[in-house]
Amino acid sequence: MPELPEVECVRLSLERLVLGRTIAAVRVSRADVIRGPADDRSLLVGDQVSRVVRHGKQLAMIGSGGGCVCVHLGMSGQLCVTEARPTLSKRPTDPAGSTQRDALPAHTHVYFEFDTGPGLRFTDPRRFGGVWTFKSADELHTRRWSRLGPDALRVTPGRLSRGLSRTRRSLKAALLDQQIVAGLGNIYVDELLFNAGLHPLLPANELDRALLPGLVRRMKTLLRGAIERGGSSLRDYVDAESRLGSQQSRHRVYGRAGLRCKRRGCRGVVVSEQVAGRTTAWCPSCQRLG
Secondary structure (H helix, E strand, C coil), rough: CCHHHHHHHHHHHHHHHCCCEEEEEEEEEEHHHHCCCCCCCCCCCCCCCEEEEEEEEEEEEEEEECEEEEEEEECCCEEECCCCCCCCCCCCCCCCCCCCCCCCCCCEEEEEECCCCCCEEEHHHHHHEEEECCCCCHHHHHHHHHHCCCCCCCCCCCHHHHHHHHCCCCCHHHHHHCCCECCCCCHHHHHHHHHHHEEEECCCCHHHHHHHHHHHHHHHHHHHHHHCCCCCCCCCCCCCCCCCCCCHHHHCCCCCCCCCCCCCCCCCCEEEECCCEEEEEECCCCCCCC
């Protein structure tokens, strides 16, 4: 699943590609991926894209008329521009009496055509993601993003401390909880806990509060570094220009079960177990429990 760095890279690439352009038409191939009104106005047809914003793992295009379209990429979702601009008007009727439209790439559920240049397609083979429409950015925040915790790039030690202190769940489970901090997923929680030398099974409310400022600094450093390297491309992730990231080459525990720990001087071997229902990797020598 794309996490904060990957979604931020999509946002940045979308800013370069669609900001200031007018959405001329929208084709919806699967209506069930859209939550909320799915008419042209709600999908920003006729509006310029004035902003592209993100909170946690979700992003939104804000139209010049005030409406917004929020996208959650889920497990396999992509937002990519496509140089081919399939017309959204119907082709002439074929001999069988049906109408056809120009083909789009497989699993394209929503296609935005702009007044000029390439279009933008939302694809999601596994359909864990989706598109939400709102009348305004305020409605987006009130009805959706207000339910999330602070963004992981903006969270303060105090806010994180309050969230962690209220749960006895493992530190791994708590950091995955989007209501405590928005944007972290399996990859970056494992990497963060390794960087901080913390065991994933440590009860969240037992974490020494004095460690919170350092944990938050490491979190932001890790995420910013991943953004600079284009995110982690492991399965489906590419940015809006279909570019792969390279952060995966710097993973220190994620996906490395059975391999030697990368920390200098450590002779430990990375282990992997299910924690909070997620495959979790850590070094038992560097990340001791108690």
